[in-house]
Amino acid sequence: MAEQPVDVLIIGAGASGAAVAWSLADTRMHIVCLEQGDWMNPAEYPSSGRDWESRAFGDMAISPNRRGRPTDYPVNDSNSPIAVANFNAVGGSTILYAGHFPRFHPSDFRVASLDGVGDDWPLDYETLEPFYAEDDRMTGVSGLSGDPAYPAKQSVLPPVPLGKSGDTLARGFNDLGWHWWPSDTAVATAAHDGRDQCINLGACTSGCAQGAKASTDITYWPHAMRAGVEVRTRCRVREISVNDDGMASGVWYYDADGEERFQAAEVVVMACNGVGTPRILLNSTSEQFPDGLANSSGLVGKNLMFHPYASIQGIFDEELDGFRGPGVCIWSKEFYETDESRGFVRGFTYEINRGRGPVATAMTGMMSGRIPWGAEHHRAYRDLFCRITGMVAICEDLPEEHNRVTLDPELSDIHGIPAPKIDYTLSENSRRMLDFAVERASEVLRAAGATDIISESPIAAGGWHLMGTARMGKDPARSVVNEWGRSHDVKNLFIVDGSIFVTSAGVNPTRTIQALALYIADQIKKRLANLFD
Amino acid sequence: MSEDTIATDNPLNASQESALAAIVGAMIPASEEYAVPSAADPIIFADILTLVKRHPEPVVEGLAALDDIAESRHGGPFSALGDEDKAAAIAAFSQSGNQHLRAIVSMTAQCYYRDDRVMASLGMEPRPPFPKGFEVEQGDLSLLDPVRARGRIWREA
Numbered sequence: 001m002a003e004q005p006v007d008v009l010i011i012g013a014g015a016s017g018a019a020v021a022w023s024l025a026d027t028r029m030h031i032v033c034l035e036q037g038d039w040m041n042p043a044e045y046p047s048s049g050r051d052w053e054s055r056a057f058g059d060m061a062i063s064p065n066r067r068g069r070p071t072d073y074p075v076n077d078s079n080s081p082i083a084v085a086n087f088n089a090v091g092g093s094t095i096l097y098a099g100h101f102p103r104f105h106p107s108d109f110r111v112a113s114l115d116g117v118g119d120d121w122p123l124d125y126e127t128l129e130p131f132y133a134e135d136d137r138m139t140g141v142s143g144l145s146g147d148p149a150y151p152a153k154q155s156v157l158p159p160v161p162l163g164k165s166g167d168t169l170a171r172g173f174n175d176l177g178w179h180w181w182p183s184d185t186a187v188a189t190a191a192h193d194g195r196d197q198c199i200n201l202g203a204c205t206s207g208c209a210q211g212a213k214a215s216t217d218i219t220y221w222p223h224a225m226r227a228g229v230e231v232r233t234r235c236r237v238r239e240i241s242v243n244d245d246g247m248a249s250g251v252w253y254y255d256a257d258g259e260e261r262f263q264a265a266e267v268v269v270m271a272c273n274g275v276g277t278p279r280i281l282l283n284s285t286s287e288q289f290p291d292g293l294a295n296s297s298g299l300v301g302k303n304l305m306f307h308p309y310a311s312i313q314g315i316f317d318e319e320l321d322g323f324r325g326p327g328v329c330i331w332s333k334e335f336y337e338t339d340e341s342r343g344f345v346r347g348f349t350y351e352i353n354r355g356r357g358p359v360a361t362a363m364t365g366m367m368s369g370r371i372p373w374g375a376e377h378h379r380a381y382r383d384l385f386c387r388i389t390g391m392v393a394i395c396e397d398l399p400e401e402h403n404r405v406t407l408d409p410e411l412s413d414i415h416g417i418p419a420p421k422i423d424y425t426l427s428e429n430s431r432r433m434l435d436f437a438v439e440r441a442s443e444v445l446r447a448a449g450a451t452d453i454i455s456e457s458p459i460a461a462g463g464w465h466l467m468g469t470a471r472m473g474k475d476p477a478r479s480v481v482n483e484w485g486r487s488h489d490v491k492n493l494f495i496v497d498g499s500i501f502v503t504s505a506g507v508n509p510t511r512t513i514q515a516l517a518l519y520i521a522d523q524i525k526k527r528l529a530n531l532f533d
Numbered sequence: 534m535s536e537d538t539i540a541t542d543n544p545l546n547a548s549q550e551s552a553l554a555a556i557v558g559a560m561i562p563a564s565e566e567y568a569v570p571s572a573a574d575p576i577i578f579a580d581i582l583t584l585v586k587r588h589p590e591p592v593v594e595g596l597a598a599l600d601d602i603a604e605s606r607h608g609g610p611f612s613a614l615g616d617e618d619k620a621a622a623i624a625a626f627s628q629s630g631n632q633h634l635r636a637i638v639s640m641t642a643q644c645y646y647r648d649d650r651v652m653a654s655l656g657m658e659p660r661p662p663f664p665k666g667f668e669v670e671q672g673d674l675s676l677l678d679p680v681r682a683r684g685r686i687w688r689e690a
Contacts, residue, residue, distance in 0.1 A: 162672020199666025324667035362642035
């Protein structure tokens with residue numbers, strides 16, 4: 001069954017799809033977004049129930065394979081030390097993200113020129129700065145101006161509380177003379193744009209029942225829909241079709257009833273993340289594009305970047321924040337920029353993650369052997385409860401073509417669409433960076449008073465950030481989209497998600513994904529008269 | 534009816550259920566000192582069984598491993614052992630590194646640490662986080678003075 005043609009068809013209603021839809025809405029074009037997931041009901045988020053920690057192991061798990069909702073698709077990540085994490089809904093993975101909301105640093109756009117690795121981006125920090133600021137307003141970014149690790153930038157809302165955990169670790173950083181600063185976060189610390197302020201539920205990564213965390217279902221989407229954008233949920237796109245001129249003509253998708261439909265469109269915008277986008281492009285084969293759409297460079301699906309993460313937690317004698325408060329707190333950029341004496345290039349951010357709930361405390365203690373079975377369980381548990389805090393190190397991942405997304409020849413979703421297959425190897429540079437990060441974090445924790453250290457490196461379940469698989473660039477032989485997000489091969493096809501990242505930086509990507517989406521939307525609006533030239 | 538007959542949607546038969554109760558009770562026993570029940574307490578164990586119904590495979594596999602230990606070390610299935618041998622088999626199982634042990638520990642922890650009596654013992658109100666939320670201290674931003682004094686560290690590009 002065919003639908004009436006639309007002007008712009010956006011695939012995916014997550015971080016980038018929401019931003020590009022909102023920005024393009026002021027053109028008054030007919031814009032439709034197809035989203036495979038549902039609208040979420042915040043009243044049903046885990047923090048409304050006594051089983052709030054338990055549901056993170058089940059229907060709100062970060063792994064689509066474990067979660068197994070009908071709105072999910074399976075991912076074969078058995079050949080990767082890091083498993084893919086995502087969420088499929090209006091709001092996408094912002095439903096489950098912690099709300100860490102750093103910008104890239106100026107140096108992140110120039111890694112080849114500065115450090116001789118990867119490639120430079122075809123744009124720079126200065127170009128994106130106004131779009132970062134626009135995204136900050138839409139998101140309601142909380143933070144503290146004046147961070148010496150960044151060029152000047154304003155925060156929209158006050159920073160999240162340091163709490164006992166932040167205070168304790170800040171003293172550790174100060175003791176060593178190392179940088180730290182209250183984190184920029186997507187957690188509203190005051191009422192903002194119809195959202196209420198954070199009340200320290202502590203369950204941010206299972207969805208925010210308070211609506212304080214800026215998932216795009218409650219930030220961009222209400223504005224975009226009031227401006228006329230239509231969102232169709234439970235619509236899973238199988239492939240993009242092309243006409244005889246080599247232009248995208250629309251998409252084939254399955255609707256909520258499983259019916260196959262075709263939606264014609266003048267412009268198609270991909271916003272499905274660094275795994276979902278190459279999956280659809282590689283599945284969109286034709287006589288003109290036998291290797292998948294927009295893939296004349298052969299780079300669709302290649303250069304997959306996660307952020308290798310290490311978790312380094314300390315055990316303290318005094319009571320800290322524990323289960324209370326958002327996971328976001330303070331960060332350190334002490335080791336962000338390259339210093340080759342460390343044995344690796346590029347760097348990482350430490351993000352302090354405050355504490356953990358009663359179940360997570362038990363799991364941490366029992367699985368690490370610190371809480372025994374039997375009569376001693378209770379005393380040992382109380383030695384850890386509300387006494388664990390620490391940090392993660394989010395390490396820059398450099399692009400390598402052998403790290404890639406392909407189509408699995410056997411595994412498929414409920415509609416028979418091939419599942420993505422991940423092949424990923426941790427580089428020697430990443431291993432050295434992770435080891436260094438664990439060692440330095442242990443020093444901070446000891447300086448702050450920790451009596452014991454628990455670390456995991458890399459975090460096996462931590463493939464939260466999916467980047468690089470349809471990179472942007474000026475050279476069609478070395479990139480998939482141009483410097484303003486348009487496919488080199490298909491001139492009415494745009495990509496706005498993390499796929500287009502050239503390098504990963506050592507920070508969470510959402511703020512940059514959204515700034516890029518707003519920038520690309522702005523470029524589209526400025527070029528409407530000759531968009532396909 | 535045989536005790537090995539599954540007559541409900543419970544994926545465990547009676548002997549498996551009994552073995553699981555013995556495991557979780559050994560994992561987290563009751564404590565008078567902390568005024569907390571055992572994880573085998575009827576209310577908590579019923580909660581555990583609800584969770585097991587959703588993800589039975591690792592628990593069933595784990596219990597099979599316990600039976601293997603019982604057979605090899607004590608000459609019979611776990612259900613046929615005396616109390617002392619059962620305790621020894623469970624102790625061996627807890628140290629076995631069995632791949633399914635994590636699931637049993639996880640389900641036990643998930644249910645035990647949301648029980649009213651346990652939360653009260655920990656000083657927590659027996660309620661979900663929302664809608665009341667929690668208090669967190671603002672903290673001391675004057676701790677930033679040395680960071681500010683050090684000055685800019687970002688790299689020109």
